[in-house]
Amino acid sequence: MSATRSACRTIMKAIRVTQFGAPEVMKVDTNLTVPKPTGNQILIKVSAAGVNPVDTYIRSGNYARLPVLPYTPGSDVGGVVEDVGSEVKKFKKGDRVFTVRTDTGGYGEYTLADSTLAGVLDDKLTLDQGAAIGVPYFTAYRAVVVLGNAQKGETILVHGASGAVGLACVQIAKARGLRVIGTAGTQEGLDLVTSLGADVVVNHRGDNYTQSIIEACGGSGPNLTIEMLANVNLEKDLQMAAPRGRVLIVGSRGTVEINPRLTMGKELVVRGVMLMGSTAEEWEEMHAGIRDGMSAGWLKPHIGRTYSLENAPQAHDDIINTKGATGKIIIKI
Numbered sequence: 463m464s465a466t467r468s469a470c471r472t473i474m475k476a477i478r479v480t481q482f483g484a485p486e487v488m489k490v491d492t493n494l495t496v497p498k499p500t501g502n503q504i505l506i507k508v509s510a511a512g513v514n515p516v517d518t519y520i521r522s523g524n525y526a527r528l529p530v531l532p533y534t535p536g537s538d539v540g541g542v543v544e545d546v547g548s549e550v551k552k553f554k555k556g557d558r559v560f561t562v563r564t565d566t567g568g569y570g571e572y573t574l575a576d577s578t579l580a581g582v583l584d585d586k587l588t589l590d591q592g593a594a595i596g597v598p599y600f601t602a603y604r605a606v607v608v609l610g611n612a613q614k615g616e617t618i619l620v621h622g623a624s625g626a627v628g629l630a631c632v633q634i635a636k637a638r639g640l641r642v643i644g645t646a647g648t649q650e651g652l653d654l655v656t657s658l659g660a661d662v663v664v665n666h667r668g669d670n671y672t673q674s675i676i677e678a679c680g681g682s683g684p685n686l687t688i689e690m691l692a693n694v695n696l697e698k699d700l701q702m703a704a705p706r707g708r709v710l711i712v713g714s715r716g717t718v719e720i721n722p723r724l725t726m727g728k729e730l731v732v733r734g735v736m737l738m739g740s741t742a743e744e745w746e747e748m749h750a751g752i753r754d755g756m757s758a759g760w761l762k763p764h765i766g767r768t769y770s771l772e773n774a775p776q777a778h779d780d781i782i783n784t785k786g787a788t789g790k791i792i793i794k795i
């Protein structure tokens with residue numbers, strides 16, 4: 463056993479899911495073996511884990527790709543490297559890191575991650591903020607820049623800007639010189655979206671709120687729309703969009719009927735976004751964009767609510783059922 467390994471604990475606690483179902487299927491297990499990194503993996507001592515809506519879809523069993531049971535949920539963590547596999551060159555013990563995906567689950571004291579899907583956390587950011595980077599910022603960067611092709615001077619509508627992905631979209635779009643309109647469903651959310659840089663905010667629960675968005679665009683509509691709830695909003699997005707506008711669907715929780723003619727007159731592009739569909743080159747591009755954002759200082763994850771590992775079921779219930787997002791939900795380990 464190496465000197466590095468001998469310093470590491472062998473038993474840890476983590477959430478385990480032994481059957482798919484309601485949030486309560488997540489139980490804390492205090493007698494799990496700390497995994498060992500091999501090949502390209504790093505072992506991370508987790509300080510905080512991000513909670514994403516997809517964690518809840520997977521836990522409930524309603525997702526296309528399900529893990530083998532039992533499993534530990536969680537893909538985003540902020541933590542410190544404890545040990546590295548033999549092929550790892552980019553990281554060493556003691557590095558502060560964030561992940562976009564883990565191999566053994568983030569809701570626990572230690573996790574293994576593929577080092578190509580991890581990044582060094584800038585000194586300006588806390589380990590809690592590290593847990594808020596992975597899925598939200600990479601998804602936002604993919605939607606706004608890689609697939610959305612955002613151009614300086616364009617107007618972007620972030621339809622659902624108060625949540626984790628939405629706030630990341632706002633920061634990325636502002637940094638690239640776009641005019642940003644963000645929506646939220648509460649005053650607290652609207653204030654947060656404004657404080658993180660949006661030029662105009664509109665309440666997506668207000669009457670005729672799409673009219674306010676069109677007026678804020680000077681009558682012609684957004685060039686780019688990032689949509690967090692397409693089953694509710696897609697038709698509105700098509701009605702509002704500027705000629706040749708692009709509508710990027712990040713989130714949808716059901717079906718919707720739209721009139722396809724809305725896409726024809728203005729020659730609109732509607733495109734789906736799937737973070738885990740990224741190619742190796744796109745991962746590189748996204749890592750570079752996120753690194754630049756951290757070092758320039760515009761990438762500032764906002765933590766909304768914090769939970770203990772024991773309260774992970776409550777975190778899952780709240781991320782789906784509580785109206786009024788205020789940034790990222792994390793679990794402190």
Ligand SMILES: NC(=O)c1ccc[n+]([C@@H]2O[C@H](COP(=O)([O-])OP(=O)(O)OC[C@H]3O[C@@H](n4cnc5c(N)ncnc54)[C@H](OP(=O)(O)O)[C@@H]3O)[C@@H](O)[C@H]2O)c1
Nearest residue numbers: 515601622624625626627646647651713735736737786787
């Ligand atoms: N495609 C991908 O690869 C990918 C990756 C990551 C996430 N996602 C999906 O993207 C969505 C957002 O994720 P997240 O982590 O940001 O979740 P989140 O933090 O829970 O945020 C949800 C956002 O949706 C907003 N919202 C609620 N009702 C809305 C409405 N009627 N119109 C517009 N927006 C509305 C919320 O605003 P208020 O609470 O203020 O009303 C909030 O801003 C989720 O559906 C998630 O599954 C997809």
